[in-house]
Amino acid sequence: MRVLVVEDDTAIRTALVQAFTEDGYAVDATGDGEEGLWYAESNDYDLLVLDLNLSGLDGLELLRRVRDGERHPAVLIVSARDTVQDRVRGLDIGADDYLVKPFALPEFLARARSLVRRRHGKPKPTLAVGCLGLDTATHTATCAGKPLLLTPREYALVEYLMHRAGTLVSRTELWEHVYAFHDDASSNVVDHFIAKLRRKLSDAGAPPLIHTRRGQGYLMAVDPGER
C-alpha cells in the first residue's frame, strides 16, 4: 500500500514514516503543502495523511484540490485543531477520517488500515483467495491454514493483489503501490518479487494463484479462465 504523509512537524512526520515503513507501506512524506499536492497529483496513493497547518499551501486547500483531481486516495486528517467545527469542515471538504493530535500510534495505524480496506471495497479485515488467507490487522498470511512467512515487501505485494483479486493489475500499478517515490527500484523488481512469491506459495502446496497476462500485468485468482 502506498501512503503520502503531508505533515510539517518533523517529529510527527518522521515517526509516521517509520511506523508506516515498518508495517510494509510505501511512504512518501513532505512538510510542504505545494509539494504535497504535487505528490498527490502525480501518484496513485492508497492513503493520504494530511496535517492542516502547512507551509506553502493550507491543508484544507490541498484536500480540496486533491478531491477536484483525478486521483482518489483515502484521506486521513491529523490535526491539533480539535473543535467540532474544524472536524466537520475537514470531513465535509472530503476527508475520510479526522484524528486529533496527539493520538495513539496503534489507533492511527488501525484507522489507516481501515481506510485502505474501504478504499478497495473490502471492509473485512481478512482477505482470502483460494487457500491463501491474509489478516491485514496482524499482517500475517496463511496458506491452507498454515502460516506463510512473508517479507514486508512480499506482504505488500500480496495485500495489493488480494485487494484487487479478480482484476488485472499492471506491473506499473503494482510497482506504484508497493514502492515509494524515493525507493531506488525499477518496475522490473516487481517481476523478481512475484517470482519469489510464486515459489513460496507452491512450496506451501498452494495451486497457482498469481497469473501472468503477458504485456498486461498480473491477475490473482483461483481460476484465471473466469476472466
Next chain:
Amino acid sequence: MSAAESVRPGGSLRRRLAVTVILTTALVVAVAGAVAWFASAKLRRQGAEASMRSYAAAVMPRLLARQWLAQRDGRMLPELLPQSLPNDTDLWRALVTRDGRVLAHSLPQAPDSGWVHALPPADGKAVRREHPTLGPVLVLVEAIDLRPLAMRRGDGDRPRRSETEAGDRPARREGDPAGRRLAERFAARNEQRNDALYTWLEELDPRLVVVYPLAEIEAEARRQAWVLVGMWLLACTLVTAVVLFITGRVLAPVRRMTDAIAGITPGSATQQVAVAGLPSELQPVQARLNDLLARVDAALAREQQTTANVAHELRTPLAGLRAKLELALQKERDPAEIAALCRQGLGTMTLLQGLIDNLLLLTRLEAGQEKPHAQAVEVQEILASTWALHQPAAMARQITLERRLEPALSLITDGDKLRAVFSNLLSNAVAYATPNSMVQVAGHEQGDGRIRLTFTNEGATISHADAERVFEPFWRGDNARTVERGHCGLGLPLVRRLVKVLGGTTVAVSVKDGRFSVLVVLPSNVT
C-alpha cells in the same frame, strides 16, 4: 473585593422618583391647606372679635346715658341697669360687677358665679373660654367707662360753679336771696347724692361682658379641616397614580433594554442590543453598551483564538513526542534504534519546554509582573553575545550579520531583557531570512534621549498591511510553522512586550523588496 461588591445598589429609580414626588406634593399641599385653614380660622375669629368690639363701642355710651338718666330720675341704678341692656344684637352679653354679681344678661340662662369669677380681666382682649352650656365662646370684657359721669359730677361742674360764684350767683343772690339759698341747698344736696352714686358705681365697677359663641364657627372650621384633609388625600392618591403611571412609562424602555441585555450570552446569535423606540437619553447608553459588547466580543474571540492556538501549539510537539515513544515501544528494537527515537523525542521535549517557558513569560509580561532591573549596558556587547548563540544556525543557512552601530552606544536598562529582545529578533531574522543573505542590525542615538535599533532581514513574505500582526501571539504570515527551528509565533510578541517593560516601542516595517525590518526605540535610561 470585586467591582460588583464595591458598588452598592442605588435602589429603585422608579420608587425614589415616586416617593420624592409624592412626598413633596403631599408636603406642599398639606402646608398650603394648613395655611389656608389657619388663615380662614383667624379671619373668622377676627370677624367675631370685630363684631364684639363694635357692639361694645356702640352700646357703651348708651349704657352710660341710661345710667345718667336713671340717676337724674332719682332711681337706683341697680334696678335700672338690667333694664337698660339694649336688646339690639344676637350676641350674648351680660353686665357684671367686679365682685361677680350679674346685673343683667341676655344669656339663655344666668351664668353661674364660678364662670363669672373666672372671666378674663377687663382689658378689651377677646379670650376663648369654655361655657358650661354654650361650649366654646369668645369672651370680651370691657370696663364701663365712668369718666363721663365724673365729668358731669365734679370736674365738669365745678369750674362752672366757680364761674357762677364769680358772675351769675351774686346777681341771683342779689335778686332773690331766698331762692338762691334754696338753689344752693338743692345743688349741694344733689352734689352729695351724685358723689355717693359715683362712689357706689366706682366700687361696683360694672363691666360689659360680650360673649360670642364659637361652637358654630369651630364646627365650620372642623368641617373645613376635614374637607381639606380629604382633598389632600385625594391629591396624594392622584399624584401617586400619575407618578407611577409616568415613571412606569418613562422606565419602560429601560426595562426593555434590560430584557434585551439579558438575552445576550456568550453563545447567543446576536451580540448587540437593539431596542426599538428608545428615548434619545437612552440611545447613547445603548450605543456605548454596543461598543462595549463589540469590544468584549472581540476580546473574547481573541482570547478563544489564543487558547486554541496555545492548545494547538502544545498538542503538536506532544503528538510528535507520543508518536516517537510509542514507536520505540511498538516492537522489539535494538538499543541503537531506541536511543535514536529517544533522542528525537528529547529534541521535541526541549522545543515543548521552550514553548511553555515563552508562554509563561508572555503571560507574566501581559500581567505586568515583570519589572526592569536597571544596569549600564553596551549595545555592542549585547549584540555580540546574542549573535554568538544564533551564529551556528545562521552559518548553516549562510547568513551573515552586518553591524551598523554607532560606536560606544550604551544605555541604562535591564540587560537580561534587552538580551532576550536581541535574541528573539536575531533568531527570527535568521529563521526567516533567505539563505545566503544578510541580517542587518543598526543602532544610533535619536537625540531625544532615545536609542533606535533596527533589525532587518531579507525574504519577507508578509504584506505591509500584515506587518503589525507579527506581534500577535501565534500569528504566522503564510501559516508556515517553523517549530523545528524553535519558532511558533511567540518571538515577536515577546519582543514587543519586553520592549514595553523597558519603556520603549516596537514597530514592524515590511518593505516591498522583501526586506523585513523591526524597529525598536528604547529610552537611554529606563529609570
